[in-house]
Every structure is written in structure tokens, then in C-alpha cells.
Amino acid sequence: MSKMANSKDKQEQSKDPMYYVQFGYLLNRTGSLGAASMSDVLKEFDISLPIWQILLILSEFGEQTISELASHTGIEMSYLSRTVLKAEKRGFVARAKSAEDKRVTYIKLVTGGRQMIRKVLPKTRLLRGIMFQGIPAADIETTARTLSIVYHNLVSSVDAISDDINRKLIVARRTGKSDKE
Template sequence: MTEATPGRRGGRQLPTADELRIWRDFIETTAALGSRLESRLQGDSSLSTGDYSVLLALSEAEGQAMRSSELASHIGWERSRLSHHLGRMERRGLIRRQESATVPRGAEVLLTTAGAEAFRGATFPHLRAIRELFVDALTPEQIVAAGEIATALRARLDVPRAQ
């Protein structure tokens, strides 16, 4: 297939004008979609999508608590990012941090009642926004295609410099 379409996978270095146009549409639209979701969530609940990820993970954790590093890897964040974010969330009373009693060097992050409350209030409008802005915008076939595209892009991202 790569042989049968000369120039497609071959020595060409740069995207064509069409590919570039699609690239720009794609990356800008997905970014705009993210921002829209962000501001919807903000308006509906005064939470950011970062807050939401953290609260979701803690809500599902047993005891409504997780080790910081565990939380970081669970939601795929760098520890530094999480630490900054937890600081801001702690100031707003959404979570608490305490030295883990069991593990010596481990910081436990725990959901406060205010945090659990905020998460419960945010869930429904957030999911509704996802449905309106993503699910309902696409045909069922396009949703499947979007999943496959994400998988293909992710695979490429995971092998940073292969070839």
C-alpha cells in the first residue's frame, strides 16, 4: 500500500496544502471545543476541567482519598502540575492534604465534603455539555471514526521518534 501510492509515504517531507488545511481545522477546532467545555463547566459549577479530573478520581477512590503520586499517574499529570493544582484546590476547600499515616513519605489527598458536593453538582451539566457539543454534533459513524483517529494519533505519540 505504501508502495502502491507513490509519494504518499515515501520521500516527501512536508504536508500538502490540503493536509495542512485539515490539520489546522482539526487542531484549532478541538482546542476550541476544549475551551468551550471548560467555560461551560466553569459557568455551571465554578470548577475547571482540571478540578473535575481530580475530583472524579478522588470520588471513585476508596475512602475518597489517594496518594498524590497515585493520583498523578491515574489522571496522567506530572507531579509538579498536580502539586500546584492541589495547592489551589486546597485553598478553595475542595480537597485536603495530610501526611500519610501508613506510608512514611506519602502525601494523602482527600476529598472534603465541599469537594464531593461540588463534584456532584458539576457532573450532570458537564456530561450534558459533552453530549451537546461532541456526541450530538457527530453522526454515530463519525464518533467511531473519532475514536479510531484518537487511537492512531495516540499510538504515534507513544513512539516519539520512531523513524
Template sequence: MTIPKKRRSRYNPTSEDFHKEDFPFYWLARVYGRYSMAMEKRLKKVDLDIPRWRILNILHENGESSISEISVHAIAKLSTVTKTVYRMKEDGLVETSQSSLDGRVTQVAITDKGQQVFHDMHEVTDELFHQSFEGLTEAQIRKLNQVLAKIFDNLPES
């Protein structure tokens, strides 16, 4: 059941009866901000940051990926991902190669060192994941993901 537009006014920042605590993006921003700060603190222990964490997760799950594919999944600018990938290459975490199908495309793969760092980063962040979702059931987490995916799909790409 969707909320009629009239009843959505208190959630809309342009409404006279708006309160920030009723705005879903207020809570999304607060949750993400707190999560990011906690993640950065933990990732420092293994000499990583969130952009590198994202890229390692994407490569671990997807295997070899193009820089463009990584950019889409990380929801980051192509230029930013490109810089991060080449810094990771210098650190020995990833390797790059030219696509055999299209010479303009750079493929990225995780190295053995990158796999080890992937495991190390999950050791230092695992507790945060469990702490974040304490008191929620699997069904609640699944529903949360469904709601967030719907909002994501409703938003324009740029």
C-alpha cells in the same frame, strides 16, 4: 489498512502539498480549543476551572489517588498538579494524606464537598457533551476513541 508514507505527505506540515485543513493535529487543536473555551465558561458558574474539573473526575472514578497518578491521567506536570491539589484542599474539595506504603507519596481523596461540586459541575457541562457529539453514533464515538488512543500510543511520552 495504513496509508503508505508517500500518500501521507499532504498531511505532513513539511510537505510541499500540505494544507493545514488536512493536518489532523490542526483539527485536534481547534476542537480542544473550542471545547476548552466552552468548558471554562460553564465551569465558572460553579467556581471551577478545567484543571480542577480533571482532578475531580479522576478522583471520582479512581477513588483515592496519588498526586503522581493524577498527573499521569491529567497529562499535566507534577508541580502543576501538586499546586492545584493544595488549592483544592484549601477550598475543602479534597483531602491529602501520607501513603501508608511510602511516606514520600501524597494520597488525595475527594471530600463530601468535592463530591457535591463534582455533581454540580456535571450539571453545567452535560449539555455541552451532548451538543459536541450530536449526529454521531456510539460506534463512531468508540472508533474515534480508538483512533485517538492509537495516535496517543504512537507519540513519545516527552
């Protein structure tokens, strides 16, 4: 097939409403299966997926406020606060007041959290290898960029979507961050 015909197919495909339905369906289906698979891996370590997300974010970005964690995880603030409390009780994280503003509390990774990450990472890397088996690195990078743009577009266009906004979109808008930041 020529490049011209292939390009024409892509243009026609994007006008087909089923193309977007299929994209959303595949995205949701893949995300759900990925989360379920990761949750199964984490069961061995008696750790929930939200706690795992918190540990990884704190490991990557350093101490965070609840709002910053909500932005990174997409978890609602009330549930996130309870999850952070559970992680704190397990010795994974600690809370500390800001030196500049006593109203601000930071959550930081502590030794128990770093130890848990080191314990769990080999299994999560194995899962990642299974998920991306046979997919070229360039395709994975393109997919990640595309999903980042889709996420940013949704966060930026919250008001245009509906007057009755989903709570996850409210969290994304409230924190004023996208995953591009």
C-alpha cells in the same frame, strides 16, 4: 464509489503529508475549543478546568498520588501540585500519607468535591450532548479508540521524536502510564 476505490483513496490519503497536518490541526483546534467551552461552563461554578479534571479522575479512579494524577491529566507536576493545593483549600480534596510508605501522599476526593461534581455534571452533560450532536455512538467510540492509540504511540516513541522533548511528553513518560492502562 466501490469499496476498492474507497480503500485506495484511504491508502493514498495516508501518504499525503497534508493529511497528517490536517489531522493535527483539527485535533488541536477541537481540543482547544472543547477546553474553552468547558472552561466557560465551569465559570458559573467558580471552578477551573484543571480542578474539574482532578475531581473527575479522583471520582473515577479513587485516591491517587500526584504522579498518577499527572499521568491522567497531562498537567506538569509543579502546576498540578499548586492546583491540588487550591482544590484542597476549597474543600474538594484531602491529602493523606500512605500507611505503607510515609513518603507517599495520596490525594482523595472528599464530600465537598463530590458535591461539586453533582452540581456541575448536568451542565457538562449538556455540553457533551452539543459536542456529539449528530454523531453516531459507534463513530464516537472509534474516535476515542483512535485517539487512545495515537496517545499511546506518542508516549511510546518519545525518544524517536526529538532530543529536545516537550515537557508534556516528559510527564507522560515519567509516570510510565498511558490512557490504555
